[in-house]
Amino acid sequence: xxxxxxxxxxxxxxxxxxxxxxxxxxxxxxxxxxxxxxxxxxxxxxxxxxxxxxxxxxxxxxxxxxxxxxxxxxxxxxxxxxxxxxxxxxxxxxxxxxxxxxxxxxxxxxxxxxxxxxxxxxxxxxxxxxxxxxxxxxxxxxxxxxxxxxxxxxxxxxxxxxxxxxxxxxxxxxxxxxxxxxxxxxxxxxxxxxxxxxxxxxxxxxxxxxxxxxxxxxxxxxxxxxxxxxxxxxxxxxxxxxxxxxxxxxxxxxxxxxxxxxxxxxxxxxxxxxxxxxxxxxxxxxxxxxxxxxxxxxxxxxxxxxxxxxxxxxxxxxxxxxxxxxxxxxxxxxxxxxxxxxxxxxxxxxxxxxxxxxxxxxxxxxxxxxxxxxxxxxxxxxxxxxxxxxxxxxxxxxxxxxxxxxxxxxxxxxxxxxxxxxxxxxxxxxx
Numbered sequence: 001x002x003x004x005x006x007x008x009x010x011x012x013x014x015x016x017x018x019x020x021x022x023x024x025x026x027x028x029x030x031x032x033x034x035x036x037x038x039x040x041x042x043x044x045x046x047x048x049x050x051x052x053x054x055x056x057x058x059x060x061x062x063x064x065x066x067x068x069x070x071x072x073x074x075x076x077x078x079x080x081x082x083x084x085x086x087x088x089x090x091x092x093x094x095x096x097x098x099x100x101x102x103x104x105x106x107x108x109x110x111x112x113x114x115x116x117x118x119x120x121x122x123x124x125x126x127x128x129x130x131x132x133x134x135x136x137x138x139x140x141x142x143x144x145x146x147x148x149x150x151x152x153x154x155x156x157x158x159x160x161x162x163x164x165x166x167x168x169x170x171x172x173x174x175x176x177x178x179x180x181x182x183x184x185x186x187x188x189x190x191x192x193x194x195x196x197x198x199x200x201x202x203x204x205x206x207x208x209x210x211x212x213x214x215x216x217x218x219x220x221x222x223x224x225x226x227x228x229x230x231x232x233x234x235x236x237x238x239x240x241x242x243x244x245x246x247x248x249x250x251x252x253x254x255x256x257x258x259x260x261x262x263x264x265x266x267x268x269x270x271x272x273x274x275x276x277x278x279x280x281x282x283x284x285x286x287x288x289x290x291x292x293x294x295x296x297x298x299x300x301x302x303x304x305x306x307x308x309x310x311x312x313x314x315x316x317x318x319x320x321x322x323x324x325x326x327x328x329x330x331x332x333x334x335x336x337x338x339x340x341x342x343x344x345x346x347x348x349x350x351x352x353x354x355x356x357x358x359x360x361x362x363x364x365x366x367x368x369x370x371x372x373x374x375x376x377x378x379x380x381x382x383x384x385x386x387x388x389x390x391x392x393x394x395x396x397x398x399x400x401x402x403x404x405x406x407x408x409x410x411x412x413x414x415x416x417x418x419x420x421x422x423x424x425x426x427x428x429x430x431x
Contacts, residue, residue: 002088028083029104031059037122039111040341044408050107050122052078065087069177069400085109092102116409129153131183132307136190138222140215146199147172147192147219150179151333156230157188161235161260161430162219164249167211171198178237187429188229190219205336209347213248230430235259237421238264240371240399247352248393249294256429259356260421262363263371263399266349266378270306272371273341274298279369296324301330350382361387361424363417365397388426 035050038113039329049064051072061075074086076095084105088094098120100109106163107122122358129152136147151157172191176373179189195202195215215234226232238246243264250256265272283293304311311333321327360383364373376391383389394414396403400412 010168027103028080030054030083031061031078031080031107032122033100034127035107035122036125037107037120039118039120039410041116041118041409044405044410046410048120050075051127061087066177066418069402069413070409071177071180086159121249125418126182131180136192136219136222137205138194138218140218141408143202143215144200145192145195145215145218147190149223149224149226150183150189150191150227150231151228152183152186152188154186155188157186157229158431159233159257159425160188160223160226160229160233161237161425162190162216162223163192164216164236164238164246165194165204166239167241169197169204170194175237181418181422182425185425187425188226190223192219196264197231208343209245209248213252214244216245216249217253218254220249224255231255233430235260235425235428236367238262240264244347244349247349247356250358251352251355256358257362258359258424260361260424261379262401263365263368264349264362264375264379265371266353266375269341269344269347270302273305274302275372276370277301277328280328284325286325290326290423292325293321297321305338306345308338308342311338327339339428350378353379354382354384357384357387359424359428360390361420363401363420364393365389365399365401365414366393366395367397368399370399390420390424392416 002091031052032054033052033322035052037048037050039046039048046065047067048059052059052061054060059080061078061080063212064071073089076090078087079085080102083101083103085098085102089098094114096111096113098109098111100107101118105124107120107124109120111118111120123167132151132153133148134151136149140147161179163179166174171193175189175381176190179191182189193200194204195207195212196204220234220236221227221275223234236246236249236256237260238244238249239262243261244266246259246261246264250259268336277298278295281298285291285294300310300314303309304314315330315333318330362376362379364371364376368375373393376393380389380391394401394416397414401414401417403414404411
């Protein structure tokens with residue numbers, strides 16, 4: 001009996017001496033969430049926001065950078081293995097591959113792009129207020145236009161802005177950055193696909209500026225009926241070609257309360273095209289003789305575009321200049337470019353600016369190589385004296401208000417643009 005008790009006590013004692021099993025290891029923090037930080041390359045930095053989500057077990061991510069006017073660009077190959085994180089940001093010409101570590105509040109590591117290494121560091125933050133998008137469908141005759149009404153968290157919004165298109169095949173995404181900027185500030189925005197682009201019917205290549213202005217007018221009519229905004233405070237925003245037709249849109253519609261026109265042209269469209277094409281060749285001419293030859297070629301292109309004169313001879317002669325550093329290939333004779341240039345040849349925005357009597361904000365980059373910044377003064381000179389007008393010329397900025405700093409891998413959107421845009425809309429919104 002005593003032996004049995006002794007053995008039992010010994011077993012209990014031995015059991016009490018065993019090392020307790022370790023607690024289950026904590027799971028690594030998830031990559032899911034909103035992150036704000038920067039890319040680093042040498043001494044240069046780029047402010048960036050990343051948004052990672054998980055759907056049906058699969059990770060996905062989006063990249064945004066206000067300095068690049070980038071919003072919600074999808075990331076590729078997003079993976080997490082323990083604390084290790086991996087994702088790829090694919091660009092038009094290169095792809096940046098990121099590998100790092102995620103913790104409860106930080107995401108950091110290294111990346112490689114085109115053989116160049118860099119670092120990244122992010123902190124987990126609360127996601128900014130989400131914007132709501134509802135489908136927008138409106139028509140201009142037989143042309144059905146499709147877009148999105150971007151709404152802030154609280155409605156009715158005290159102001160709304162309809163975005164006009166620049167040149168080329170612009171979809172609604174071309175204005176999504178500015179629309180989101182307005183939305184986060186509490187305003188609504190209508191962005192839509194240009195006719196013949198995305199979900200819109202028709203063909204912009206066969207349109208006139210009057211046709212494109214009428215498309216915008218249909219969008220304004222649609223906006224005025226929306227209960228989510230104050231219909232007495234609807235403005236329009238146009239950049240480049242959009243700014244050039246902005247006064248035409250405003251004078252045709254009774255629903256425009258203010259105009260924001262960025263890099264808009266005034267005067268002959270042929271002169272503006274000549275200015276743009278001369279700047280295209282300027283970087284590759286290194287003598288006065290080369291400049292004269294290049295400018296003569298540009299003049300022939302502009303003449304053929306605006307009037308059709310000399311087009312076949314120009315296209316026949318063009319290959320003889322192909323070995324010149326300044327040479328640029330020309331569209332084929334059947335390209336839409338030549339017919340489109342002839343259709344807009346007689347348009348001059350001065351005629352319509354002279355009729356504008358609502359507040360105007362003009363924005364130009366000081367180093368704009370596509371449209372002369374002096375256009376701002378020319379527009380101001382034809383506006384009625386009583387028209388309230390403001391001008392912002394952004395120093396060291398290009399056609400898109402970007403600053404390019406020597407030795408830096410990234411351009412940066414001038415902060416004055418965003419600040420001035422929001423201040424102007426705020427000043428003309430419902431109180």
